[in-house]
Amino acid sequence: xxxxxxxxxxxxxxxxxxxxxxxxxxxxxxxxxxxxxxxxxxxxxxxxxxxxxxxxxxxxxxxxxxxxxxxxxxxxxxxxxxxxxxxxxxxxxxxxxxxxxxxxxxxxxxxxxxxxxxxxxxxxxxxxxxxxxxxxxxxxxxxxxxxxxxxxxxxxxxxxxxxxxxxxxxxxxxxxxxxxxxxxxxxxxxxxxxxxxxxxxxxxxxxxxxxxxxxxxxxxxxxxxxxxxxxxxxxxxxxxxxxxxxxxxxxxxxxxxxxxxxxxxxxxxxxxxxxxxxxxxxxxxxxxxxxxxxxxxxxxxxxxxxxxxxxxxxxxxxxxxxxxxxxxxxxxxxxxxxxxxxxxxxxxxxxxxxxxxxxxxxxxxxxxxxxxxxxxxxxxxxxxxxxxxxxxxxxxxxxxxxxxxxxxxxxxxxx
Ligand SMILES: [Zn+2]
Numbered sequence: 241x242x243x244x245x246x247x248x249x250x251x252x253x254x255x256x257x258x259x260x261x262x263x264x265x266x267x268x269x270x271x272x273x274x275x276x277x278x279x280x281x282x283x284x285x286x287x288x289x290x291x292x293x294x295x296x297x298x299x300x301x302x303x304x305x306x307x308x309x310x311x312x313x314x315x316x317x318x319x320x321x322x323x324x325x326x327x328x329x330x331x332x333x334x335x336x337x338x339x340x341x342x343x344x345x346x347x348x349x350x351x352x353x354x355x356x357x358x359x360x361x362x363x364x365x366x367x368x369x370x371x372x373x374x375x376x377x378x379x380x381x382x383x384x385x386x387x388x389x390x391x392x393x394x395x396x397x398x399x400x401x402x403x404x405x406x407x408x409x410x411x412x413x414x415x416x417x418x419x420x421x422x423x424x425x426x427x428x429x430x431x432x433x434x435x436x437x438x439x440x441x442x443x444x445x446x447x448x449x450x451x452x453x454x455x456x457x458x459x460x461x462x463x464x465x466x467x468x469x470x471x472x473x474x475x476x477x478x479x480x481x482x483x484x485x486x487x488x489x490x491x492x493x494x495x496x497x498x499x500x501x502x503x504x505x506x507x508x509x510x511x512x513x514x515x516x517x518x519x520x521x522x523x524x525x526x527x528x529x530x531x532x533x534x535x536x537x538x539x540x541x542x543x544x545x546x547x548x549x550x551x552x553x554x555x556x557x558x559x560x561x562x563x564x565x566x567x568x569x570x571x572x573x574x575x576x577x578x579x580x581x582x583x584x585x586x587x588x589x590x591x592x593x594x595x596x597x598x599x600x601x602x603x604x605x606x607x608x609x610x611x612x613x614x615x616x617x618x619x620x621x622x623x624x625x626x627x628x629x630x631x632x633x634x635x636x637x638x639x640x641x642x643x644x645x646x647x648x649x650x651x652x653x654x655x
């Protein structure tokens with residue numbers, strides 16, 4: 241069996257424990273030994289010298305959009321021909337792994353089968369990429385986020401990057417279709433976005449019956465559900481229906497926070513700070529001028545989000561980095577900026593941030609006992625980082641600092 245020994249390294253095991261020096265042995269796809277102080281036998285193993293470096297679990301992105309092509313608008317996603325779109329998605333999957341992200345939970349796919357075929361190719365070992373939970377297109381209501389149909393255009397039934405469903409029967413139909421195609425997740429746009437022109441970030445746009453219909457199909461089919469939910473009522477609706485992967489949650493009020501705290505053993509919040517932050521501070525080349533940012537309420541939305549996430553942190557609600565990368569102003573390859581934002585903007589400690597990106601990442605992937613930590617029996621998804629990401633979290637944005645990237649016990653990058 242293939243054996244790799246990472247010797248004499250500093251282990252940051254993802255659990256939240258202080259780093260310690262150790263040897264770590266990988267056999268096949270799993271970690272089989274973690275020897276504090278070192279001293280594991282080196283025979284019959286490929287030995288990697290980890291001196292001066294930190295060995296940590298691979299990073300986990302819980303709001304990935306591998307098929308989003310760094311385009312400046314949602315309509316540009318739709319107009320991309322499928323041939324080019326597949327190639328772009330393949331490249332993005334490799335980029336995620338090159339950046340140390342060994343697992344991705346997809347927050348939606350730009351075309352119905354893009355996530356699914358790329359996941360299948362990765363799982364078959366034919367394509368480099370992270371472990372991947374595939375999603376379908378965003379499911380939205382008429383006039384909701386992603387409904388970019390225009391009444392005067394001839395093809396109003398052609399799906400955009402979101403699929404429009406009104407009423408529980410239409411939601412069931414789309415969900416069943418996605419199950420048939422092989423999706424791991426559904427994405428519901430439960431609240432509006434930011435306005436104007438779409439000014440419903442502060443309220444739910446889906447009905448209880450529509451959310452319940454998606455949950456009914458999900459539970460019957462073993463599929464999980466995530467939601468775009470910015471408003472307080474949309475967050476409460478998610479929790480009430482057992483929908484535990486909640487994106488944004490900017491306007492969660494005290495009642496929503498109480499509900500999240502009471503259900504924190506199965507609920508996750510992913511603010512997707514990267515996208516909003518970049519729009520507010522670095523998006524002027526793509527139309528997010530200071531005037532537009534103000535007029536659309538984006539700065540207010542970001543400020544509220546920062547306050548809300550701080551309150552969630554104090555309540556012990558799991559808040560995970562992961563930032564909606566795949567737009568022109570928030571491109572692929574910059575994912576680890578979200579870790580810095582957790583520290584600099586949200587006030588999380590570097591340790592809290594890295595636990596959220598590793599151990600809690602394993603939890604949101606649905607594999608808490610085998611993913612996201614360095615322990616015997618866990619899957620060998622590992623990063624060897626030159627230096628110490630706890631004292632300098634920006635190290636994780638530097639691809640040259642990632643000396644070793646291992647997924648499933650196989651080296652994607654060697655020193
Ligand atoms: Zn997203």
